[in-house]
Amino acid sequence: MATLELRNVNKSYGSGLPDTLKNIEIQIDSGEFLILVGPSGCGKSTLMNCIAGLEDISGGAILVDDADISGMSPKDRDIAMVFQSYALYPTMTVRGNIAFGLKMRKLAPAAIEEEVARVAKLLQIEHLLERKPGQLSGGQQQRVAMGRALARRPKIYLFDEPLSNLDAKLRVEMRTEIKLMHQRLKTTTVYVTHDQIEAMTLGDKVAVMKDGIIQQFGSPREIYNDPANLFVASFIGSPPMNFIPLRLQRRAGQLLAVLESAAGASGQARCELPLDALQGDLEGREVILGIRPEQILLAQADANGQSSIRAEVDVIEPTGPDTLVFVTLNQTKVCCRMAPDAAPRVGETLELQFDPAKVLLFDAQSGERLGVLGQAQSQVQATEPARKVAQLKGR
Amino acid sequence: MSSIAVVTKASPLDALQRWLPKLVLAPSMLIVLVGFYGYILWTFLLSFTNSRFMPSYKWVGLQQYQRLLDNDRWWVASKNLMVFGGLFITISLVVGVLLAVLLDQRIRREGVIRTIFLYPMALSMIVTGTAWKWLLNPGLGLDKLLRDWGWEGFRFDWLVDPQYVVYCLVIAAVWQASGFVMALFLAGLRSVDQSIIRAAQVDGASLPNIYLRIVLPSLGPVFFSALMILAHIAIKSFDLVASMTAGGPGYSSDLPAMFMYAHTFTRGQMGLGAASAILMLGAVLAILVPYLYSELRAKRHD
Amino acid sequence: MTSLSAKSPFSLSRLAIYATLLTACAVYLIPLIVMLLTSFKTPEDVLTGNLLSWPELFTGIGWSKAWDSVGGFFWNSVKITIPAVTISTLLGALNGYVLAMWRFRGSQLFFGLLLFGCFLPFQVVLLPASFTLGQLGLANTTSGLVLIHVVYGLAFTTLFFRNYYVSIPDALVRAARLDGAGFFTIFGRIMLPMSVPIIMVCLIWQFTQIWNDFLFGVVFASGDTQPITVALNNLVNTSTGAKEYNVDMAAAMIAGLPTLVVYILAGKYFLRGLTAGAVKG
Numbered sequence: 001m002a003t004l005e006l007r008n009v010n011k012s013y014g015s016g017l018p019d020t021l022k023n024i025e026i027q028i029d030s031g032e033f034l035i036l037v038g039p040s041g042c043g044k045s046t047l048m049n050c051i052a053g054l055e056d057i058s059g060g061a062i063l064v065d066d067a068d069i070s071g072m073s074p075k076d077r078d079i080a081m082v083f084q085s086y087a088l089y090p091t092m093t094v095r096g097n098i099a100f101g102l103k104m105r106k107l108a109p110a111a112i113e114e115e116v117a118r119v120a121k122l123l124q125i126e127h128l129l130e131r132k133p134g135q136l137s138g139g140q141q142q143r144v145a146m147g148r149a150l151a152r153r154p155k156i157y158l159f160d161e162p163l164s165n166l167d168a169k170l171r172v173e174m175r176t177e178i179k180l181m182h183q184r185l186k187t188t189t190v191y192v193t194h195d196q197i198e199a200m201t202l203g204d205k206v207a208v209m210k211d212g213i214i215q216q217f218g219s220p221r222e223i224y225n226d227p228a229n230l231f232v233a234s235f236i237g238s239p240p241m242n243f244i245p246l247r248l249q250r251r252a253g254q255l256l257a258v259l260e261s262a263a264g265a266s267g268q269a270r271c272e273l274p275l276d277a278l279q280g281d282l283e284g285r286e287v288i289l290g291i292r293p294e295q296i297l298l299a300q301a302d303a304n305g306q307s308s309i310r311a312e313v314d315v316i317e318p319t320g321p322d323t324l325v326f327v328t329l330n331q332t333k334v335c336c337r338m339a340p341d342a343a344p345r346v347g348e349t350l351e352l353q354f355d356p357a358k359v360l361l362f363d364a365q366s367g368e369r370l371g372v373l374g375q376a377q378s379q380v381q382a383t384e385p386a387r388k389v390a391q392l393k394g395r
Numbered sequence: 396m397s398s399i400a401v402v403t404k405a406s407p408l409d410a411l412q413r414w415l416p417k418l419v420l421a422p423s424m425l426i427v428l429v430g431f432y433g434y435i436l437w438t439f440l441l442s443f444t445n446s447r448f449m450p451s452y453k454w455v456g457l458q459q460y461q462r463l464l465d466n467d468r469w470w471v472a473s474k475n476l477m478v479f480g481g482l483f484i485t486i487s488l489v490v491g492v493l494l495a496v497l498l499d500q501r502i503r504r505e506g507v508i509r510t511i512f513l514y515p516m517a518l519s520m521i522v523t524g525t526a527w528k529w530l531l532n533p534g535l536g537l538d539k540l541l542r543d544w545g546w547e548g549f550r551f552d553w554l555v556d557p558q559y560v561v562y563c564l565v566i567a568a569v570w571q572a573s574g575f576v577m578a579l580f581l582a583g584l585r586s587v588d589q590s591i592i593r594a595a596q597v598d599g600a601s602l603p604n605i606y607l608r609i610v611l612p613s614l615g616p617v618f619f620s621a622l623m624i625l626a627h628i629a630i631k632s633f634d635l636v637a638s639m640t641a642g643g644p645g646y647s648s649d650l651p652a653m654f655m656y657a658h659t660f661t662r663g664q665m666g667l668g669a670a671s672a673i674l675m676l677g678a679v680l681a682i683l684v685p686y687l688y689s690e691l692r693a694k695r696h697d
Numbered sequence: 698m699t700s701l702s703a704k705s706p707f708s709l710s711r712l713a714i715y716a717t718l719l720t721a722c723a724v725y726l727i728p729l730i731v732m733l734l735t736s737f738k739t740p741e742d743v744l745t746g747n748l749l750s751w752p753e754l755f756t757g758i759g760w761s762k763a764w765d766s767v768g769g770f771f772w773n774s775v776k777i778t779i780p781a782v783t784i785s786t787l788l789g790a791l792n793g794y795v796l797a798m799w800r801f802r803g804s805q806l807f808f809g810l811l812l813f814g815c816f817l818p819f820q821v822v823l824l825p826a827s828f829t830l831g832q833l834g835l836a837n838t839t840s841g842l843v844l845i846h847v848v849y850g851l852a853f854t855t856l857f858f859r860n861y862y863v864s865i866p867d868a869l870v871r872a873a874r875l876d877g878a879g880f881f882t883i884f885g886r887i888m889l890p891m892s893v894p895i896i897m898v899c900l901i902w903q904f905t906q907i908w909n910d911f912l913f914g915v916v917f918a919s920g921d922t923q924p925i926t927v928a929l930n931n932l933v934n935t936s937t938g939a940k941e942y943n944v945d946m947a948a949a950m951i952a953g954l955p956t957l958v959v960y961i962l963a964g965k966y967f968l969r970g971l972t973a974g975a976v977k978g
Contacts, residue, residue, distance in 0.1 A: 412879055412880055415799075415879075415880040415881075416795045416799035416801060416804075416880065417801060419791050419792075419795055419880075420791075420792060420795045420796075420804065420807065422788075423788060423792050423807075423811070423851060423855070424807055426848050426851060427807070427810055427811050427814065427851070427852075428810075430822065430826070430848045430849070431810070431811075431813070431814050431817060431822070432810070433825070434821070434822040434824075434825035434826060435821050435822065437824070437825040438821050438822065438823075438824055438825060441824060450824070450828065494718070494721060497714050497717055497718055498718065500711075500714055502714070502715070502718065508718055508722060510961070510964055511722045511725050511726060512721065512722075512725055513960075513964070513967075513968065514725070514729075514957065514960055514961075515725065515728075516971065517905055517953075517956045517957055517959070517960035517967065518909070518953045518956060518957065519908070519909035519910075519911065519926050519952060519953065519956070520909070520911065521909075521911050521926040521929055521930050521949075521952065522909075522926075522929070522949045522952050522953040523728075525929060525930075525933050525945060525946075525948075525949040526728045526729075526731070526732050526946075526949060527728065528933070529731070529732075529735065529748075529942055529945065529946065530727075530728055530731060530748065532942075535743070535744070535747075535748075535942070536748060537748065539747045539748070540747040540748045540749060543747045543750075570724075570725070570728065574725065575971055578968055578971065579971075627816060630818060631818050631819070631820075633820075633911070633912055634911035634912065634926070637911065637915070637930060637934075638911075638929075638930050638933060638934070641934055652818075652820055652912075655820045655823075656820075656912075656915075656916070659823065659824060660823075660916060665824065668824070669824060671820075672818070672820040672821045672823070672824075673821065675818045675820050675821065676817075676818055676820075676821045679816055679817075679818050683813075683816050
């Protein structure tokens, strides 16, 4: 068990190549489960390789238990890794695979035997020990890969998208199992994924990355409820958060976000959301209003009408547990998540209600969160904001 | 993987590990730089000197190339290469493709037949040449066989006829290499997407039509590779001429490779030999460069 | 398997296909049959009979005479081929391992330069190579030929292994590094045990190339150090005395047998080597 700290880590392959890392600052406690999440090419795998020592960093420091390990070779770092492709040694048996790292560390044969037995029992792969990796199913290979990491009892475990090669059902099972294993062993773990559900379910801490920069670092809850910028808000959550472009107005001393639904059978409708809880001088700004699908509700009978709007249903998508209802507000497609029982039919007109306290605002140009003070945005450096907003508007 | 360490607190052993890949590759790099490119340059230099039995470094400019172009034997060798290469490549391709297509028809004992077509490729050109020299022997070879079998007026003496001796080389070379072309194309045929063929069958195309219009055109890359290899064999072929005809009668079956050997190592015309070697390299490059260019372009499109 | 077979298996076109294939088989086999028949005939029989006539008397005299004249050179070829094949394969494996798994700045360029070696017309290096062998005191020695074959076989052996290793995920090497294994441990314990097929391909390719070589043999060896191909050529193309075609054919068979045997035993790898060599890069 060990703490891990990344201090201003930089990585560059040379002039103008992508997948570099910029000023990475992360600190996790002993036994914590850190998730590095982001789209492909965001630098998360590079960062993991840097922690493992498979790639050198160009600046900064990597500290394990407050000791700088950034100059050490991988074998001296006492770190184990589970690879996306499992990387099992194909010519060795499962036993040989698990024992290899121990042999390399010159453990006594008896000790190796004991350790292999312990790990095999832990992962319930005792019956597979004499088989070759080629004879195992994907899920079994996954277990062996984890066994190989566990056998070394390292200070830190690294997982590089370990579930992405499994089919959907097995992925959910193994996810639970990894979580269980971590709860039991309490090992410091770094886990790379592009899957935001894995990020939410597994992590104690989540670092959302893009273009080699950490966009936000915090607990899954913080990341979900309090995204630092448009990118984090759009990346975390499924179905994704709705983004509605609009201009803020002030009337009778109140800051208002004005929503209009398309002219349907019911004619045009309009609602003015009061946003007084937000900080700062926002009047007249072009903003993007973000609201998660589950935070748009069907209006109660006694709604005062101030924060509700009539809209016609364009499409419905039943997913089983929920039904996704799509309407058009401010010429933007907006998704609402509803209980299947309450779901309307296509063409029906709904009265939708917003909770102004749950609404998030982002700057239309930079994508930064607006209206909150002293939040996690401090370490965020926005890049290419205009294009990002354009992309999000297009959705 | 970049290997510029920021903090080098590594032990000497670790530092060695970092350098090992380069150290391991170093001898081969040296071999390639010296043994390939250095030697090419050296030969290139020799081709501008008046070296005869021993290398000399007296610069004579393009004189050796001039002598080469004035040399009747060189022209015979070059013309022979054109005839030999053209026929050898064309016939090998036609025979190879035909055999591959026939073998692709769910033939019983396909493995045995394939083995028979391909075995000449395992033999040395010297063995091939020796065998065919005997087969084409005027008086005792096929000549006599067919007369013994009742074809009284049959004569076959191409091997000693300056006009036709080149075609003897073609026969032997085709026998040796066409099985290889067959193997290449058979592998290619097996990799063609079966759904395309089924689609064509559904569209009502006949079998020959399917092969001519759909399957074979999709084997362009295989065709190109085969062409490359055959051209390469043709330009380098030396053993076959040496064992079958030794360039004779006279120098009527000479090829550039034979010309180069004879002038460089037996006739003491090192400078002239070097010049002819450089021209051979030029011929290979003329074929290779467009090939590599198209390969690289194809890769980029992937 | 292509499913283009005609509907009825006994149609006329099927018959034509089989007839063509069998004729082709005969054409490919005849030279071998003729060589064998001739090698077992007496010299008189060779002159009176024809190519495909059955020997009146099977005699090993051609073979024993042939062995007397080329047997020693056969062992030269063995002495050249075994070390040259072993060394060039080992070097190729190491090079391929580095080029696929331990890339560094410039290694791709090196690979490109090396690849050209597969197409190099050897005539263009013969002169400098013979000067160098002379300087090293290796002219006219079997060791000199071993060196030459190693150097000019390197392009193909490296290509074989590099292309094989490129298809292996490099996560394997990374995993082994984290497990504490070094450069050579990974090579010996993980890569080599996985490489059996490509080692076979490479060994067989190099064996046929080196055993069958004539150009290097005739240029860099003389007299007692010549390989069998050169000896065979000398035997067949000497104009002194009466031609003994039975001896020529037996000698040709002796020269051809090792590669033929390898081909028949390991044809699968032989073919793979040919096609791997064909589809370069």
